[in-house]
Amino acid sequence: MANRDFKLTSGRFPLDNVVLSVANNANLALSLIKLGEPAAWNDPVFDQENADTGFWTPITFVKQFGMGIYFLEPYDPNKIPILFVHGAAGTPRAWKALAESLDPDRFQAWVYYYPSGLQLNTLSTALNKIIKRLQIDNGFEQMGVVAHSMGGLVSRSFILKHLVEDGQGTVKVFVSFSTPWGGVAMAAKGVEHAPEAIPSWYDVAAKSEFIKRIYAHSLKPLIPHYLFFGYRGDCSLVMANSDGTIEILSQLDMRAQDDAVFVRGQNEDHMSILESGKSAEYLNMALEAAF
Numbered sequence: 001m002a003n004r005d006f007k008l009t010s011g012r013f014p015l016d017n018v019v020l021s022v023a024n025n026a027n028l029a030l031s032l033i034k035l036g037e038p039a040a041w042n043d044p045v046f047d048q049e050n051a052d053t054g055f056w057t058p059i060t061f062v063k064q065f066g067m068g069i070y071f072l073e074p075y076d077p078n079k080i081p082i083l084f085v086h087g088a089a090g091t092p093r094a095w096k097a098l099a100e101s102l103d104p105d106r107f108q109a110w111v112y113y114y115p116s117g118l119q120l121n122t123l124s125t126a127l128n129k130i131i132k133r134l135q136i137d138n139g140f141e142q143m144g145v146v147a148h149s150m151g152g153l154v155s156r157s158f159i160l161k162h163l164v165e166d167g168q169g170t171v172k173v174f175v176s177f178s179t180p181w182g183g184v185a186m187a188a189k190g191v192e193h194a195p196e197a198i199p200s201w202y203d204v205a206a207k208s209e210f211i212k213r214i215y216a217h218s219l220k221p222l223i224p225h226y227l228f229f230g231y232r233g234d235c236s237l238v239m240a241n242s243d244g245t246i247e248i249l250s251q252l253d254m255r256a257q258d259d260a261v262f263v264r265g266q267n268e269d270h271m272s273i274l275e276s277g278k279s280a281e282y283l284n285m286a287l288e289a290a291f
Contacts (some may be wrong), residue, residue, distance in 0.1 A: 033126075034068030034113070035133055036075060039092075043070075046091045046113070055089040055198070058115030067114045068130050072099065075138055079108040080291055085127075087149025087178075088116045088200065094148065094274050101280035107144075107287065116150065120203040120210055124157035131162065135170065144173045144287055148274060149246065150204055152179025156214045163222050173290035174225045175283055177273050180204060180246045181227075182253035183211050206250070215255045226286040227260040228279065230268040245270035262286070 039045065045065055054061035061067070069083070070092065082102060084095040092111035099109035112130075114123050134140070147155040155174065162168045183206030203210035219225050229251035230243035241248045257263055268276050 032062060032066040033130060034066055034070055035130060035137065036069060036071045036110075038074070039070040039072065039111075041072070041093055041096050046093050048091055051086075051089055051091040051116070054115035055117045055200075058117035058199075061115035061117075065113075067126065068112070069134065070111050070113055072109045072111065076108055077139065080106060081110050081140055081143040082107050082287070083110045083112060083131075083143060083145050085112045085145065085147040085151035085155045086116075087147075087151045088204075090116060090148065090151065094271065095146075097275050098146065098280055098283055101284060102287070103284070106291070112151075114154075117198045117200050119199045120150070120154050120157060123154045124161060127154065127158045128161040128166070131158075131170070132166070132168075141170065142172050142291070143170055144175070144290060145171055146175045146177075146283065147179065148177045149179055149270065150200070152176035152181070153204065153211070153214060156219070157210070159219065159223070160214065160217050164217050171223055173286055174219065174223055175228070175286050176225065177228045177279065178230050178243055178246055178251060178270050179227075179256070180250040181256035182206055182247075182250035183208060184246065184250065215259075219259050220261065224261040224286070224290065225256075225259060226262045226282065227256060227264075228273065228282060229263075229265045230270060230273040231265050232267050232269045232272070243268070243270045243273070 044050075050061065050065060053064070082099075084092065084099060086092060086094055092113050095109070095111060099111075102109060112127055114126070116123075131143075145155050145159060155176070159171050159174060162171060184204045185206055202208060205211075229248065231241065231248050233242035233244035243251070252263075264282060266273055266276055266278055268279075273279055
C-alpha cells in the first residue's frame with residue numbers, strides 16, 4: 001500500500017459532464033455528491049479496490065460511488081469538524097487511528113473521499129463547493145483540515161480557494177503528513193514518457209502549474225500549517241532518500257517549510273506515519289493550539 005501513490009500507466013481519462021458538474025455547477029449533482037453521508041470505517045465503499053478504481057479510472061468511481069464528505073458519526077453542532085483528506089489511491093480507512101485519537105467531546109471526524117486520478121484543481125474546487133454547502137446546511141463556523149500525501153496538495157488548494165478567493169474564515173488549522181510539496185519526479189517522468197497519463201500526474205509533477213499556483217498566496221497570515229514528514233525509506237536508482245514513496249526533499253520543499261509554523265520528522269514510512277502515536281500527539285497539539 002505504501003507504494004500505490006504513483007505508478008506508470010496508459011489511458012488518459014477525459015473529464016465528462018458528470019465530473020464537470022461537480023467542479024463547475026453551483027447546484028451540485030446531489031445524486032453523486034456526498035454531503036455528510038453517514039459511514040463506518042468498515043463500510044465497503046472504503047475498500048481498497050474502490051480507491052484503486054478512483055485512481056486508475058476516476059470517472060468510473062464517480063459514476064459508481066459518487067464523491068464527497070462522509071460523517072463518521074451523526075453531525076453534532078457542539079463539536080468542531082476535523083476533515084481528513086487521503087492521498088493518491090488512498091481510502092479514508094487510513095485515518096482511523098488518528099481520527100480515533102481526537103477528543104470525542106470536542107471534535108467530529110469527517111472524511112473527503114474522492115477519485116484521486118482526477119486533476120487536483122477539480123478535486124479542490126469540488127471540495128470547496130461541498131464545504132460551502134455543508135455550512136449552509138449545518139451552520140458550523142470553524143473546522144480543521146488534516147491531509148496525507150497528495151491530499152495535502154488538494155487541501156492547500158481548497159484552503160486558498162476558501163480563505164483567499166471566497167473570503168471565508170472557516171478553516172482554522174491545517175495539518176499535513178508526508179505531502180510531496182515539491183512534486184513527484186516519477187509523475188513528471190510518466191507525463192513525459194507515457195503515451196497518455198492519469199490527469200492527476202500533470203498536477204503532482206514537479207514544477208507543474210498547479211504546484212506553482214498553490215504557493216501564490218501564503219497560508220501563514222491566514223492559518224497555521226503544521227508540516228510533518230517521514231524519513232524511513234531507502235535510496236534507490238530512481239529515488240533519493242524518502243519515506244519509501246515520497247522523497248524527503250519534496251516533503252521539505254522550502255516554500256512549504258517557510259509557510260509552516262511547525263515542521264517535524266519521524267522515523268516512519270509513507271503509511272506508518274498515520275499509525276504513529278507521535279503523529280496523534282502532534283495532531284492533537286495542533287488542534288489544541290487552534291481551538
